[in-house]
Amino acid sequence: MAGTPTVTRRDSVIVVAALTVAAALTVVGMIEIHYSTTGSGRRSTEITFGTARPQPGGELDLRLSDSGEALAEPDACALFSDAEITAILPQAEHITRKPEPVSHIPQLGEGTREQRLRSRATFWPRGQCDYNFDLTYLHIARITFSIHAISTPESIAWYYDTVKDGYMYDTGFADHGQVWSADACFSERGIAFCRYGRVYLDVRLFTPATTFTDREWQDRLMPLIGPMLAAKTSS
Structure with missing residues (x-):
């Protein structure tokens, strides 16, 4: 039919090659994104321990009844x-x-x-x-x-x-x-x-x-x- 492009074997190879390159670029992009968060700048798997720094708040209410029972429920x-x-x-x-x-x-x-x-x-x-x-x-x-x-x-x-x-x-x-x-x-x-x-x-x-x-x-x-x-x- 007039105006309809003809797809040759050579054209198919070019299309497949183009798709393959695009897919490869997508994979590379995914790898780059992955290593941008866990590569050279990633957090260490070593666990760091700090120091005890008690702050005001959260103290238990330790008032007792005459029988020694707690008057308040702890949270x-x-x-x-x-x-x-x-x-x-x-x-x-x-x-x-x-x-x-x-x-x-x-x-x-x-x-x-x-x-x-x-x-x-x-x-x-x-x-x-x-x-x-x-x-x-x-x-x-x-x-x-x-x-x-x-x-x-x-x-x-x-x-x-x-x-x-x-x-x-x-x-x-x-x-x-x-x-x-x-x-x-x-x-x-x-x-x-x-x-x-x-x-x-x-x-x-x-x-x-x-x-x-x-x-x-x-x-x-x-x-x-x-x-x-x-x-x-x-x-």
Whole structure:
């Protein structure tokens, strides 16, 4: 038909060649974009540790009733600000908090040992909190604080010893004594159990598995977290 172009084999080769070159340029462009963000200017996969810098705010209300019961429900998600998290882990980004209920024994300060052990546990709606964040472009991390008891220092010491007795024969148990600015701590498989005056709590550390073992991650972080916990539980 008049006016209709004729496609020859040579024309087809030219078209295919042109498309191949265009595709190659597209791939090169993608590679250049990728390495512009993760190449010479990329963030290191090395995890950097900072220092503990407690700031005002988030202190637990430790008022007690005459029977030694906490008068206020703790909010574990209010313990630490973003600035306090980035002080100990400067690379932390996109910090979020997820509150969870945690069981506690409300009448810890009353009765005999047997009566206290039989005391029915209730729940604090925000007694536990997951602090989730990105840590370098290869890792995500999580620190979970669970507040299990608020009472007199004597009752907290008794409760701590009772819990420790239940763990001391488990694999991975370690009694650390008076460390991390606490009155006493022990750990089991990466979970630190500590008492700070009127408070008994545990700290669970989600490990960047390709970098640290549970124990190494704990040994690096708890000396930084401990002083901040002491500041929040001293009122």
